[in-house]
Amino acid sequence: xxxxxxxxxxxxxxxxxxxxxxxxxxxxxxxxxxxxxxxxxxxxxxxxxxxxxxxxxxxxxxxxxxxxxxxxxxxxxxxxxxxxxxxxxxxxxxxxxxxxxxxxxxxxxxxxxxxxxxxxxxxxxxxxxxxxxxxxxxxxxxxxxxxxxxxxxxxxxxxxxxxxxxxxxxxxxxxxxxxxxxxxxxxxxxxxxxxxxxxxxxxxxxxxxxxxxxxxxxxxxxxxxxxxxxxxxxxxxxxxxxxxxxxxxxxxxxxxxxxxxxxxxxxxxxx
Amino acid sequence: xxxxxxxxxxxxxxxxxxxxxxxxxxxxxxxxxxxxxxxxxxxxxxxxxxxxxxxxxxxxxxxxxxxxxxxxxxxxxxxxxxxxxxxxxxxxxxxxxxxxxxxxxxxxxxxxxxxxxxxxxxxxxxxxxxxxxxxxxxxxxxxxxxxxxxxxxxxxxxxxxxxxxxxxxxxxxxxxxxxxxxxxxxxxxxxxxxxxxxxxxxxxxxxxxxxxxxxxxxxxxxxxxxxxxxxxxxxxxxxxxxxxxxxxxxxxxxxxxxxxxxxxxxxxxxxxxxxxxxxxxxxxxxxxxxxxxxxxxx
Numbered sequence: 001x002x003x004x005x006x007x008x009x010x011x012x013x014x015x016x017x018x019x020x021x022x023x024x025x026x027x028x029x030x031x032x033x034x035x036x037x038x039x040x041x042x043x044x045x046x047x048x049x050x051x052x053x054x055x056x057x058x059x060x061x062x063x064x065x066x067x068x069x070x071x072x073x074x075x076x077x078x079x080x081x082x083x084x085x086x087x088x089x090x091x092x093x094x095x096x097x098x099x100x101x102x103x104x105x106x107x108x109x110x111x112x113x114x115x116x117x118x119x120x121x122x123x124x125x126x127x128x129x130x131x132x133x134x135x136x137x138x139x140x141x142x143x144x145x146x147x148x149x150x151x152x153x154x155x156x157x158x159x160x161x162x163x164x165x166x167x168x169x170x171x172x173x174x175x176x177x178x179x180x181x182x183x184x185x186x187x188x189x190x191x192x193x194x195x196x197x198x199x200x201x202x203x204x205x206x207x208x209x210x211x212x213x214x215x216x217x218x219x220x221x222x223x224x225x226x227x228x229x230x231x232x233x234x235x236x237x238x239x240x241x242x243x244x245x246x247x248x249x250x251x252x253x254x255x256x257x258x259x260x261x262x263x264x265x266x267x268x269x270x271x
Numbered sequence: 272x273x274x275x276x277x278x279x280x281x282x283x284x285x286x287x288x289x290x291x292x293x294x295x296x297x298x299x300x301x302x303x304x305x306x307x308x309x310x311x312x313x314x315x316x317x318x319x320x321x322x323x324x325x326x327x328x329x330x331x332x333x334x335x336x337x338x339x340x341x342x343x344x345x346x347x348x349x350x351x352x353x354x355x356x357x358x359x360x361x362x363x364x365x366x367x368x369x370x371x372x373x374x375x376x377x378x379x380x381x382x383x384x385x386x387x388x389x390x391x392x393x394x395x396x397x398x399x400x401x402x403x404x405x406x407x408x409x410x411x412x413x414x415x416x417x418x419x420x421x422x423x424x425x426x427x428x429x430x431x432x433x434x435x436x437x438x439x440x441x442x443x444x445x446x447x448x449x450x451x452x453x454x455x456x457x458x459x460x461x462x463x464x465x466x467x468x469x470x471x472x473x474x475x476x477x478x479x480x481x482x483x484x485x486x487x488x489x490x491x492x493x494x495x496x497x498x499x500x501x502x503x504x505x506x507x508x509x510x511x512x513x514x515x516x517x518x519x520x521x522x523x524x525x526x527x528x529x530x531x532x533x534x535x536x537x538x539x540x541x542x543x544x545x546x547x548x549x550x551x552x553x554x555x556x557x558x559x560x561x562x563x564x565x566x567x568x569x
Contacts, residue, residue: 008491011491150288151292151295151296151328153321153324153325154449154452155451155452156444156448156449156450156451156452157449159451160448160449194451201305202305202306205299205300205303205305205306206300206306208293208296208297208299208300209296214299214303215321216455217303217304217305218305220455220458222485223454223478223481224451224454226481226482226484226485226488227450227451227454227477227478227480227481227484228450228451229481229484229488230480230481230483230484231450231480233484233487234480234561250491253484253487253488253490253491254488254491257488
């Protein structure tokens with residue numbers, strides 16, 4: 001369910017590309033610094049977007065640093081450092097942990113359990129720091145697994161559930177922006193969930209596993225996805241901020257479709 | 272064509288929910304249109320399977336309503352008629368009502384209906400009793416009063432799914448935050464009655480946002496290439512770094528105390544206070560998805 005919210009790099013100006021990269025590196029660094037090197041493995045574009053988006057909304061103070069790292073040992077890499085990035089790093093760890101735990105519960109995938117154990121300690125730290133978010137994540141994931149178990153075939157039900165989860169992540173602080181941020185996060189989460197279901201439909205049908213879109217077919221997907229993204233865009237516009245708009249709009253209008261368009265192309269090629 | 276839904280799914284009557292779901296998935300693998308492109312017969316079969324499964328899940332399998340559900344039988348294209356309209360969404364009727372807000376329980380004639388006494392038997396069909404309002408009137412009434420859970424619940428008890436049913440279901444679902452279902456249902460309504468301008472108008476409205484998005488997205492242009500090189504080598508290097516002994520050569524630092532600096536409030540941040548400019552505007556200014564104004568349609 002991760003990795004769909006990325007930028008369409010080709011359409012970004014060189015400066016913006018650099019800036020996006022520095023968020024990505026910043027998040028990776030924050031993961032390494034606040035947690036451990038292993039946590040860097042869990043780095044996702046979605047949480048990079050979370051950091052980028054919230055930093056822009058709050059116009060958060062940030063420091064641009066310039067350092068070699070183990071990953072890029074020969075080239076100095078610019079990265080950003082801010083409290084929002086730290087927050088996104090923590091959320092990244094929490095989500096990865098629950099996701100792995102979920103895999104374990106669903107498929108009894110031992111590898112997933114092993115991975116989850118590795119992150120348990122880090123996750124507990126984050127749980128103590130963000131009880132509200134973590135509680136919602138846990139509760140919504142539980143609901144989702146019950147929906148899957150009951151084979152509920154109304155796509156909105158699990159999608160709204162996952163939307164609630166994402167909505168909570170987009171609210172780092174309870175302040176005057178929380179309603180609008182939650183609405184935005186919820187709409188985006190709903191899109192992510194349905195997109196994931198679209199791309200997994202064929203596989204799930206073959207494996208005879210749960211997919212909420214089993215009553216639909218792929219010719220309907222474009223309409224559904226674009227409708228859901230239009231809700232995301234209108235809640236983005238309601239937030240009304242200026243910073244990093246070019247990158248954010250690149251992601252919202254183009255980047256979020258990349259994986260799906262690639263999937264469609266691949267599907268055509270296969271035939 | 273009165274078919275026993277259990278027969279359609281090939282399970283014995285009284286099969287457990289798990290068995291039914293298993294049978295359904297097996298059949299879906301065999302007949303789903305995405306796995307059988309261009310096969311009309313498979314698509315039709317899949318519609319029947321969906322309807323049967325829906326019926327069993329909704330607990331309406333015992334009633335004789337299956338033959339009436341014209342939506343599956345008549346529409347040859349599978350697409351529009353993905354009609355899990357059941358007494359389900361929003362209304363919170365999934366076994367104990369844990370998904371939605373309501374708690375009407377499992378029995379469609381349960382406590383909810385007791386409260387409405389006399390209306391008790393719409394479940395079967397339209398009003399044969401001219402003294403009572405038709406169930407669609409009641410649905411309209413609920414929608415007009417923004418009681419979407421209730422509207423959906425009444426809809427779920429109507430077993431004959433006419434174009435009007437899909438139309439009303441689309442409005443109630445849309446305003447209840449079930450956009451995907453709403454889109455599917457209004458498409459079905461238009462498919463069943465292509466000449467109804469009201470249905471087309473609603474379809475148009477529901478799709479308008481998506482159309483604007485499609486345009487904006489095309490304006491961004493560009494072919495979609497995967498320019499993101501996944502940082503697999505990050506992982507490998509990291510693992511090596513871990514193996515070579517934590518705090519030593521790679522300068523591992525212990526940031527255990529970082530949590531003390533967790534940002535707990537937005538005090539330091541410049542919270543854009545554009546509340547004032549929005550204060551007099553309705554919900555949509557808060558970014559909530561637009562709502563359909565029932566007055567426009569009912």
